Amino acid sequence: MTGTGGMSAKERAYRDTKARILDGSLPGGDLITEGQVADALAMSRTPVREAFLRLEAEGLLRLFPKRGALVVAVSPSEVEAVLEARELVEGHALTKLCGSPEADRAVVADALHEVLDIQRAALAAEDEPAFAEADRRFHITLVESARNMILLELYASLRDRQLRMNLGSLDRGPHRPHEILAQHEAIVDALGRGVADEAVLRLREHLDATRGAVVGRTAGAGGASALGR
Amino acid sequence: MTGTGGMSAKERAYRDTKARILDGSLPGGDLITEGQVADALAMSRTPVREAFLRLEAEGLLRLFPKRGALVVAVSPSEVEAVLEARELVEGHALTKLCGSPEADRAVVADALHEVLDIQRAALAAEDEPAFAEADRRFHITLVESARNMILLELYASLRDRQLRMNLGSLDRGPHRPHEILAQHEAIVDALGRGVADEAVLRLREHLDATRGAVVGRTAGAGGASALGR
DNA sequence: CGGTCACCGCATGCATACAAGATGCATCGA
DNA sequence: TCGATGCATCTTGTATGCATGCGGTGACCG
Numbered sequence: 001m002t003g004t005g006g007m008s009a010k011e012r013a014y015r016d017t018k019a020r021i022l023d024g025s026l027p028g029g030d031l032i033t034e035g036q037v038a039d040a041l042a043m044s045r046t047p048v049r050e051a052f053l054r055l056e057a058e059g060l061l062r063l064f065p066k067r068g069a070l071v072v073a074v075s076p077s078e079v080e081a082v083l084e085a086r087e088l089v090e091g092h093a094l095t096k097l098c099g100s101p102e103a104d105r106a107v108v109a110d111a112l113h114e115v116l117d118i119q120r121a122a123l124a125a126e127d128e129p130a131f132a133e134a135d136r137r138f139h140i141t142l143v144e145s146a147r148n149m150i151l152l153e154l155y156a157s158l159r160d161r162q163l164r165m166n167l168g169s170l171d172r173g174p175h176r177p178h179e180i181l182a183q184h185e186a187i188v189d190a191l192g193r194g195v196a197d198e199a200v201l202r203l204r205e206h207l208d209a210t211r212g213a214v215v216g217r218t219a220g221a222g223g224a225s226a227l228g229r
Numbered sequence: 230m231t232g233t234g235g236m237s238a239k240e241r242a243y244r245d246t247k248a249r250i251l252d253g254s255l256p257g258g259d260l261i262t263e264g265q266v267a268d269a270l271a272m273s274r275t276p277v278r279e280a281f282l283r284l285e286a287e288g289l290l291r292l293f294p295k296r297g298a299l300v301v302a303v304s305p306s307e308v309e310a311v312l313e314a315r316e317l318v319e320g321h322a323l324t325k326l327c328g329s330p331e332a333d334r335a336v337v338a339d340a341l342h343e344v345l346d347i348q349r350a351a352l353a354a355e356d357e358p359a360f361a362e363a364d365r366r367f368h369i370t371l372v373e374s375a376r377n378m379i380l381l382e383l384y385a386s387l388r389d390r391q392l393r394m395n396l397g398s399l400d401r402g403p404h405r406p407h408e409i410l411a412q413h414e415a416i417v418d419a420l421g422r423g424v425a426d427e428a429v430l431r432l433r434e435h436l437d438a439t440r441g442a443v444v445g446r447t448a449g450a451g452g453a454s455a456l457g458r
Numbered sequence: 459c460g461g462t463c464a465c466c467g468c469a470t471g472c473a474t475a476c477a478a479g480a481t482g483c484a485t486c487g488a
Numbered sequence: 489t490c491g492a493t494g495c496a497t498c499t500t501g502t503a504t505g506c507a508t509g510c511g512g513t514g515a516c517c518g
Contacts, residue, residue, distance in 0.1 A: 008471075008472090009471075009472065010471080010472090033498085033499060033500085034499075034500075035498090035499075035500095043472080043473085044472060044473045044474070045473085045474095045500090046471080046472055046473065046474090047471080047472065047473095049279075049500085049501095050278075050279070050282055053279055053282055053283065054282065054286065057283065057286050059379075063500090064480095064499095064500090065479080065480090065499095065500065065501085066478080066479050066480055066481095066498090066499055066500045066501080067479095067480070067481085067498095067499070067500080068498090068499065068500085077378075078378075080377075081377045081378055081379045081380070082379065084375075084377055084380075085377065085379045085380055085383075088317060088318070088321050088380070089317070092317050146313075148309075148310045148313055148314065149306075149307075149310055150288075150310045150311065150314045150383075150387070151310070151313075151314055151317070154314075154379075154383055158379070237501070237502095238501080238502065239501080239502090262468085262469060262470085263469075263470075264468090264469070264470095272502080272503085273502060273503045273504070274469095274470090274503085274504090275501080275502055275503065275504090276501080276502070276503095278470085278471095292470095293469095293470095293510095294469095294470070294471085294509080294510085295468090295469055295470050295471080295508080295509050295510055295511095296468095296469070296470080296509095296510070296511085297468095297469065297470085459518105460517105460518090461516105461517090461518085462515105462516085462517080462518100463514105463515090463516085463517100464513105464514095464515085464516095465512105465513090465514090465515100466511100466512090466513085466514105467510105467511090467512090467513100468509105468510090468511090468512105469508105469509090469510085469511105470507105470508085470509085470510100471506105471507085471508075471509095472505105472506090472507085472508095473504100473505085473506080473507100474503100474504085474505080474506100475502100475503080475504080475505095476501105476502085476503080476504100477500105477501080477502080477503095478499105478500090478501080478502100479498105479499090479500080479501095480497100480498085480499085480500095481496105481497085481498080481499100482495105482496090482497090482498100483494105483495090483496085483497105484493100484494090484495085484496095485492100485493085485494085485495095486491105486492085486493080486494095487490105487491090487492085487493095488489105488490090488491090488492100
């Protein structure tokens with residue numbers, strides 16, 4: 001269905017460039033040009049230009065007039081901003097869900113359980129891509145339950161940025177997947193019991209662990225480093 | 230400084246079209262074309278095209294291949310989504326602020342008081358544009374205090390959409406500005422005392438009133454309309 | 459008289475051409 | 489030697505031309 005053949009040039013330029021940024025082929029700080037990408041993909045600059053514009057809106061590229069496009073490097077403040085926004089949006093979904101009729105909540109909980117089964121299986125089979133995909137499904141399902149397109153779109157963009165942040169720290173030991181799964185289970189468990197506060201707390205723990213894996217140092221409580229302003 | 234002379238064609242196309250959508254010159258449901266705008270602004274289709282792309286990303290336009298650009302009409306679900314997202318983001322700022330050192334909180338509270346003074350003066354002078362601008366500053370200042378660029382950008386887009394929603398219901402009587410100001414003061418008051426829960430409550434009341442003004446049906450005194458949670 | 463199909467206008471998608479700004483370097487002068 | 493200046497080059501910004509695809513209209517056929 002999604003064969004590359006039936007895709008517009010603009011779409012190809014967008015996906016290809018985005019993929020290269022997200023998987024690290026284009027490291028942060030790199031300066032790329034429309035011409036380069038256009039040549040590489042055998043198309044004119046026009047579609048590439050539109051792709052660049054879109055990527056800039058998503059915060060992956062920064063365009064400098066007459067100079068080129070800079071692949072933005074992930075900064076500590078961006079890591080913090082992404083995690084804070086994720087906590088806000090996912091936490092909101094959890095809270096909203098816990099205040100919904102139990103029937104609705106059960107539907108979502110079931111869906112989440114299903115995803116967790118898949119994730120568990122992926123972990124057992126040591127299928128890393130499947131595990132990552134299940135992880136994605138888990139969080140997306142959660143946010144979808146809030147039925148707010150604006151927040152859902154924001155969240156999609158946050159996930160992309162998160163992907164890139166994870167690259168820098170591939171040191172997540174073999175233990176980390178188990179931790180992730182356990183934290184997911186804790187969240188769903190609290191959700192199943194309808195205890196919003198605990199669900200949000202579990203979510204925070206989960207994201208804190210993510211932060212620790214990304215910055216390499218598990219953030220305690222202070223973190224009053226170079227706050228400046 | 231921001232004279233139209235020193236602006237790129239792309240920027241002109243973007244601002245002009247966006248302004249026309251936001252102020253209602255281009256009503257929802259209208260189908261516009263790149264050529265129309267290009268002719269009107271005496272430029273080629275290329276910059277207009279890029280402006281359209283950006284406006285689509287912001288949710289103001291919907292592009293149909295080979296057909297044209299549809300000015301999206303505000304739907305009830307969009308109103309709800311915008312207000313929900315606003316409450317989430319602004320509420321987060323309030324909560325975060327209440328958990329910050331009192332010095333930081335005081336700085337923001339002072340800034341907000343300053344904005345309120347301006348808004349009060351604008352109300353007395355019956356200067357509607359100034360009042361609206363102060364309203365904008367108030368909320369922006371609040372969100373800025375969270376120091377999260379991602380949330381700030383999201384919020385800017387939310388404000389734009391809100392502007393357009395307000396057009397449909399210009400029935401906000403002469404009493405509404407007073408109500409707005411009072412609600413702003415209530416929020417700042419709670420913030421000044423550092424009581425997060427109350428500040429968030431006041432915010433919710435404020436947004437509920439907005440919802441009432443937009444959908445045309447005031448949520449009454451109880452405000453027990455969309456309970457949901 | 460109703461339905462179908464071919465044709466035509468219109469709008470976009472993409473490629474190409476041209477203009478203008480910015481950078482870096484070589485050169486020139488003090 | 490060091491700093492200023494002018495040029496070569498690169499990249500974006502904008503305009504224009506052509507191909508493609510969609511929709512509507514009107515003629516034609518059953």
